Amino acid sequence: MSQDRDGSDASAGADASAPDAFEEGVLGLMPALRRYSRSLARSDSDGEDLLQDCIEKVLARRQQWRGVNLRAWAFTIMTNLYRNRHRHRALHPEVEYEEALGLVAEDQNADPLQSRRLERALDRLSAENRSVLMLVVIEGYRYQDVAEMMAIPIGTVMSRLSRARRQLAEIMKDGNVIALRRPK
């Protein structure tokens, strides 16, 4: 390598003070990534933690980005981080599901409580089912996109989506019999 530059000049190539297009791209994704991380997490702080791990990884691996669809790439990294964190939990979904049936019914008219109930119900889903549900429902990814992002067949996406929806309905129903079971 050339040694003829002095130290102050040596960091040529990229302007070290100005953000580049990649960083701007990541910055633009922050709101969506924050929403996705929060939708996977158990709490606000848990969500921020996951988000920061994700951003760190995205930046560390920018050389591995193939230059297309930064958003899907970042979401994939987030999903894998989340799965790595919660894999052990995903192994015992039935146990958690049983626990969920013991949830106490809360007043569904009071919004904070309703939100809390939703959060607690989501925490009973397996990591795999939860991430598919959030990618489809909140982030608006098509089934095929989710299959590619998670490296699973589309049939698996559909069965996870189905399981997530059924379990969530069941858990919510358990504490909310009147509102969801309409008299016919």
Added chain:
Amino acid sequence: MTHEFNTVSEDELHAYVDGYLSPPERARIEAWLDMHPARAQEVREWQAQAAALKQHFAPYARGEEGDRALVSARRHQGNAVASSHASVLRRIAAGLLIFVAGGLAGFYIPGMVAPDRPLETAASPDSLPRQAQSAFLVYASEVRHPVEVGADQQAHLATWLGKRLDYGLKIPDLSAVGFSLVGGRLIPVNGTAGAMLMYEDGSGQRLTVLLGRNRDNRETSFRIASQGGLETFYWIDGEIGYAVTGEVPRDVLRKVAGECYRQFEGSEAS
């Protein structure tokens, strides 16, 4: 359950809820739902869920003051090194891989006919694939300390694990198939010292390579064991059993296994 499912599939109901159907398709589903009140009720629940989820998490889709600092924090630490040296090796290795994968194809072609069905579910709880899957489930989910010795000390890792296994261990380079070494650890396999190597791809997807002494001193062809979404490719070659495990598509794992096989064979010969 009933013939109801012949006319409108479960997948179509989800596509209906998620708004992926054309107006005529929607009309067809709605007409069908009118005649199937129980399913209609379920679909309404899913729609209510979707609305509640969107509403609940929408406020989080915001930028925050610290975001810019977070994104630029890494800039001075430098970026991952993508040397031209590595890419040349990668191309050579990819060429070899095609050759090797072709050579290995005979072992598993019968299994590939029905790729969604587990080819073999290892019965014995302490069989090699089972041990490999347990190790994967325990260690691949570790965020902070998935390995004892990291990839930065690769030479030390090879010597150390090789000595414990009493085997000239060469750590496979899986960059040709998109995985880089995270590190490794000593792990009991078949009641004696074994080794686990962990790799990771660009998106953080992990896989493990388990090596253990094989008491039976037999050989097997390549086999696959599936459990849940977890796939293990394993083979026994004389004194050593090998198992490659990951939650990755089978063809990816097959390529990884082929690459490992080729490189381990090289390390035995040397």
